[in-house]
Amino acid sequence: MTWTIVALYRFVSIPDLPSLRAELFEFAQARGIFGTLLLASEGVNGTVAGSAEAIGELVDELDRRLGVRQGEVKYSKADDRPFARLKVRIRPEIITMRAPEADPTRQVGTYVAPADWNALLTDPDVLVIDTRNRYETKVGTFENAVDPEIDSFTEFKDFVREKLDPARQPKIAMFCTGGIRCEKASSFMLAHGFSEVFHLKGGILQYLEDVPASESRWQGECYVFDGRTAVGHELSQTESWLRCFGCGSPITREDETDSRFEPGVSCPHCFDRLTPERASALRMRQSQMAKGQR
Structure with missing residues (x-):
């Protein structure tokens, strides 16, 4: 099927x-x-x-x-x-930020169609920011994009408060996998005085589907939150990366040969913090998933 x-x-x-x-x-x-x-x-x-x-x-x-x-x-x-x-x-939020002032039902930034995104990437007056987590950005990102190096989206507001200034960086363009994080981030930044905030409509996935590879400024692959792990242009599944179902981190084929890797349970990135209870629950989930695919 x-x-x-x-x-x-x-x-x-x-x-x-x-x-x-x-x-x-x-x-x-x-x-x-x-x-x-x-x-x-x-x-x-x-x-x-x-x-x-x-x-x-x-x-x-x-x-x-x-x-x-x-x-x-x-x-x-x-x-x-x-x-x-x-x-x-x-859930309290459909994408967790813990910033009540970030309310996309009241205000959001300017949507940018994938066909128009490359122009922002090459505009020297625009600061382009990747709003995703560091384990996603290591799989791929846009050229010249700023990586906030965050471990969760809730940390993005701290990055804005500590590293950005609306007086020095008035024009901001943001992107994420499907658009939801940068849409909420745009609402947060508008609430904090940034006057011109843009975000990629439909996210990276829409860009990879709409923009020909020959014109693309995307580098690498796009991490996705399902069994495919990563996709490329035209949203084709790629084979370069796997996903640790224990922690969600993307892993390489080399990581699979590491003694700390166990399918569906752990990888070199999470092995040291895996509790026996968590390992047992993950092994049960892995077994149930394997049975369901038969």
Whole structure:
């Protein structure tokens, strides 16, 4: 079976989260869908996989309830099932920043279409920032982009406060995997006095799909949060990187030969902090996922 994957989000006010959570879980489960949907009062965010028909029905349902097509909806394919189970969870935020002033339902920066992004990358007056985590940026990024070297998105606001100044850097352009992080980051920066804030509409994934490789200023591959680990232009799955399902870090083929690597459990990056309880839970998950793919 070829799996259809959809990554989606929309910032929109949601009043009754418990009821919506229960109804969406039942809807997706009945259609054999796997992956994660996050719900918060500020909107919906998630990546799920299933048959093309099932995913189409789910997107239709989310659009009917939440107008998700007014946000971002991105499709791709995978040969193997990319998620072990279905999760629909309520969270305080659909992308955690812990900055109440960052409210994309009230204000966001200027969206930039992928076709126009290269012009910003070469504009000497624009500071281009990668809003992703350091384990993602090591797989690939845009040329000349600033890497904040953060371990979680919540640290981005500290980077802004400590390293940037609206008087010195008035024009900012940001990007992330699918657009959600830089959209929220743009709201945060506008709230802190940055006057011109741009962000890549649809994120890196839309850029890699729309912009021909011959014109691309992307360097490397794009880390994705599913079993494919990384994709290249036209969103084709690449073979250069694997993903440690224990910690999420991208790993190389060389890392696979390390004694600290155990499929689905650990890698050289997380082995030293892995507790016996965590290792046991991950081994059980790995076993269940293997059974589900048979």
